[in-house]
Amino acid sequence: MHRNQLNFSGGPGALPDSVLQQVQQAVVELPETGLSVLGMSHRSSWFVDLLAQTEADLRALLQVPDDYSVAFLQGGSSLQFSMIPMNFSVPGAAAAEYVTTGYWSRKVLEEASRVGPMRVIWDGAASGYRALPSLDALDWDTRASFRHYVSNETVEGLQFPAVTDLPGSPLIADMSSDFMSKPFDVRAYGMVYAHAQKNLGPAGVTVTLIRNALLERTPDTLPPMLDYRTHIKHRSNYNTPPVFAIYVMAKVLHWIRDEIGGLDAMRDINSRKSAALYATLDGLREVVDCHAEKAARSMMNIAFRFKDARLDTLFKEKSTEAGLSGLGGHRSLGGMRASLYNAVSEQAVKRLTTFINEFAVRYA
Amino acid sequence: MHRNQLNFSGGPGALPDSVLQQVQQAVVELPETGLSVLGMSHRSSWFVDLLAQTEADLRALLQVPDDYSVAFLQGGSSLQFSMIPMNFSVPGAAAAEYVTTGYWSRKVLEEASRVGPMRVIWDGAASGYRALPSLDALDWDTRASFRHYVSNETVEGLQFPAVTDLPGSPLIADMSSDFMSKPFDVRAYGMVYAHAQKNLGPAGVTVTLIRNALLERTPDTLPPMLDYRTHIKHRSNYNTPPVFAIYVMAKVLHWIRDEIGGLDAMRDINSRKSAALYATLDGLREVVDCHAEKAARSMMNIAFRFKDARLDTLFKEKSTEAGLSGLGGHRSLGGMRASLYNAVSEQAVKRLTTFINEFAVRYA
Incomplete structure (x- = not known):
């Protein structure tokens, strides 16, 4: 496959050539359906099977424990920034705690601060966002609704080392720019989320992994579209999902498993x-x-x-x-x-x- | 272009062959950039230009007046169901009024009822959702925040005739399944919205047209992602948009203009x-x-x-x-x-x- 440019973009980023070749064929006709992937009904058995298989493949690659749910959503990570406190703030608990290490963790605050009580537990502004704190050395409040950090700051190029165990309130990570680039221990997190357009597919789909116990906090007053339980219950097929983006993601997961190993x-x-x-x-x-x-x-x-x-x-x-x-x-x-x-x-x-x-x- | 099946699906629906051929090439390499369309940065001049041109093409086809804004969003029409009352409910006004004519207008209620006061002004249940009311014969309350209806009920196959003038509170239409299938008078509406996956492109992008005066109602307390003004101000490029879906939509608009006429x-x-x-x-x-x-x-x-x-x-x-x-x-x-x-x-x-x-x- 010939292409004139190598892609070092911050994202949407490069996709594997072997994936692009399969996608190219599917745009005209998916061999197994006789239709273009762009015109496949989200209620077709082909797509329902693809969703189930994609979730299974993701679970296998990451060894996602059974007590975690997986949902594929729209709106990018940016919509998660407000959905997280909508769903997981506990009335009467201490403010949710946010680690602020660069451009993206500051963007999180703009959305989250409109929804529930929050406090910044660490801010890297004084260093010009060149350094990261040690997460286990921060003065976390165990009564906080949850704790949030961004695992990799895409703009500044800062990345936290793997978290294996961090006792306290549920830990939530925006892994948008390093998800599926290496293994990590899902059990260390209450929730992990990542949009696809760095390591996993085209822009338009966002992966969420949520420990089921957290879902008990979600209030019944949310619009169903903003309630994680809706999407989990409907296996990421409540309203029309981004069929094409999920199809490409499925192919990238196969590439990681089969070609990369x-x-x-x-x-x-x-x-x-x-x-x-x-x-x-x-x-x-x-x-x-x-x-x-x-x-x-x-x-x-x-x-x-x-x-x-x-x-x-x-x-x-x-x-x-x-x-x-x-x-x-x-x-x-x-x-x-x-x-x-x-x-x-x-x-x-x-x-x-x-x-x-x-x-x-x-x-x- | 050979394909084994003709697509009569309720959506995502068929796309024109000539569009699919261009998309097929772009998946491997956009001639003008040397990169796959799936890896194009949303901050690239190529994509910024594409967004501006796509908005201009849509405006020209529909003769959208200058005092209307256009935004391309994620989350499908289903996310609009709650964003509309979040943005446009007026405190102290009479309840927003909803016409309930079938499956989709009932789905709207599930989301909207969680956000603001609403009332159903007409319900087609008694007829088994086989008939439509005459919109200008309904007993609208001029003090309502807004009025909402679904222009075409995809499931039951019911379609309202064109609305040209309906004095009263702002009229909002979900046109998801007939948008761009015929001309209509944008001036008759406060807002029109439609996901792409019927007549306009693949699932993953939703078009909104909003009369600017309505945006003065939006409260400053919303998370920016749920505030229409954010997306309008950033020309549909606030967070990473669904680049591919917008690219395909751009090609479909050209097809309507150049091949259909x-x-x-x-x-x-x-x-x-x-x-x-x-x-x-x-x-x-x-x-x-x-x-x-x-x-x-x-x-x-x-x-x-x-x-x-x-x-x-x-x-x-x-x-x-x-x-x-x-x-x-x-x-x-x-x-x-x-x-x-x-x-x-x-x-x-x-x-x-x-x-x-x-x-x-x-x-x-």
Whole structure:
């Protein structure tokens, strides 16, 4: 499959070539139905089976315990920001606690603060959002409704290490930009959610994993569409789901399982990719700065800039010409950002590191 | 383009072949970007331009007045059911008024009733949801926050005639299943909304048209994601939009404009299609019943059943074998339903009417 550009975009991000080939066929005709995937009824047995199988595949890859429910929703992670306190705030409990580590965890507050009592337990503003706290060292209130953090800050390129056990109120993680990039222990969380458009599929579907006990908190006064129980009860098929996005996600899960070999192998590949890029950037530390402190570095997103800001502009121009797309930093931070999501291959990263070294020799 | 089945599904429905061909290419590589459409950043100039052009194309086709805003949202029409009273209920006004004409307008109530005061001004239950009221004959309360109806009942196959002027509180219409199937006068409405998956694209994006004056009602206490002003202000690009679904919608709008010739031509084609099918069914009235009373018949969805219920089962089986897909009635109503959305061609309807006549001769 030929394509002119390699995709290092912060998201929606690259998808595997083998998935795109299957999708291309399905757009005209799904062999098993004789219809375009874009015109498949969400009540067809084909789609009902696809939903069930996709949930089963996700559960198997992540070893999701039986007492967790899975739902595929619309509205992106951004709609989760308000649905979470709508569903899980406990009247009379202490305020929900939020860890604020960058652009996205601050966006969470804008939505959540309209719904229920909350407090920021840690804020990285003083460091310019370059560092992360140790979650088990924070002064959590055990009476809080829940605790929330963002596992990977896409804009700043900061990533928390795996959480295995953090006693206290239910822990909720926005894993939008590192979900399915490595294994993690679902049991450590009350809820995990992630939109698909980094590691899992196209924009338009969001995965939620919820410990069933939490659902007992949901008030009966919510509109059914904003009540997690509705979507879980109807197996993600209450109103018309984004059929196409779920179909692509199903194919990406198969790719992780069958072509990559599962989440341990996925993590190993992702680890090698980011290590190679960080090594390149560290080798150029006299002319390049990485945004994140070393201990907080993300495997998924690497934000960097030249000490000479004029080189940032030139880098974006020359990298695009060289077929390396999406390397401009987020508009809130400037500089550059390389996103190394699951479907960015090791060969693609090799092309990027080679380009960076050649660029530095020539211009820096 | 070869496909084994013609799609008469209630939705997601058929899309035009010429659109599917462009989409097929774009899944691998958009010629203008060198990237898969599934991996295009929503902040790329390509997508920002696509959003602006798609809004402009929609405005031109529908002659949307300048004092209306357009937003492309997620969550389907079902999320609109609660967002509408969240945004447009006026404290102290009389209850919002809802016309209840079938399955979908009853679903609206389940969501809306959780949010604000409402009353049902007309209910078609007594007639088995086979008939529609005359909207201008209802006893509307001019002090109501707004009035809501569903322009086409997808399940029962009932469709209101065009509304041109209905003085009183703002009129809001769920046009999910007949939007872009014919012209209508946007000025008659405070708000119109429609998900894409009938006449406009794949599931995953919902179009809203809102008279700007209504937005002054929206309280500042809503989470930004549930506040229409957020999405309008950010030109449908606040959080990550469903890039792919919007891309397909853009291509369908071009198809309506360039291949069909606009909404007047679209209506004429749709009118001929449904007339041909109703004529066939009326010709078989000794063995077949149409669900809708004649005055309420829909151009989009035709629900019918055999007087001998055993023939319904046989019809579904034989029609699928004959390459006519999706003719089973909605699970709430049974029988059959033929959906004749924009992308169902006149030739496809001809194959359907021929099949029905042959089936009746042989089995009825």
